[in-house]
Amino acid sequence: MNLYDSRMTILENLLPQAVPTEQIKLKIQHNLTKIENFKLREKRDGNSTKITKEIIRKECKGYRAKKKRVATLYECKGCDASPGYCTACFSNVHS
Ligand SMILES: [Zn+2]
Ligand SMILES: [Zn+2]
Numbered sequence: 001m002n003l004y005d006s007r008m009t010i011l012e013n014l015l016p017q018a019v020p021t022e023q024i025k026l027k028i029q030h031n032l033t034k035i036e037n038f039k040l041r042e043k044r045d046g047n048s049t050k051i052t053k054e055i056i057r058k059e060c061k062g063y064r065a066k067k068k069r070v071a072t073l074y075e076c077k078g079c080d081a082s083p084g085y086c087t088a089c090f091s092n093v094h095s
Contacts, residue, residue: 030078032090062089 037056042049057071061083072086076094085093 028078030076030094032074032085032087033077035073035075035084058084060084060086060089062086062093 035055035058038053039056041052041054043052044050055073057073058075060070060072061079062085063070070086072084074086074090075082075084076090
């Protein structure tokens with residue numbers, strides 16, 4: 001009989017219950033997600049009018065801290081008030 005193997009099997013069976021579910025819920029996930037808010041905009045093209053979707057951009061919070069105004073299509077819902085971030089600033093702030 002192989003003792004090591006049977007111990008590993010027991011560990012694997014216990015693992016899913018080792019982490020309390022409450023701990024997972026409390027952990028804030030920071031993800032860069034695409035902004036879903038949009039407005040409809042009428043665009044005149046000759047005689048016809050096209051209605052286009054325009055995503056409401058946010059100002060990048062990382063650049064704002066550097067006194068620069070940069071619009072981004074992404075936001076972090078894990079942060080307070082889900083601020084906008086560009087990919088570069090997001091990784092800077094969250095790493
Ligand atoms: Zn965040
Ligand atoms: Zn940025």
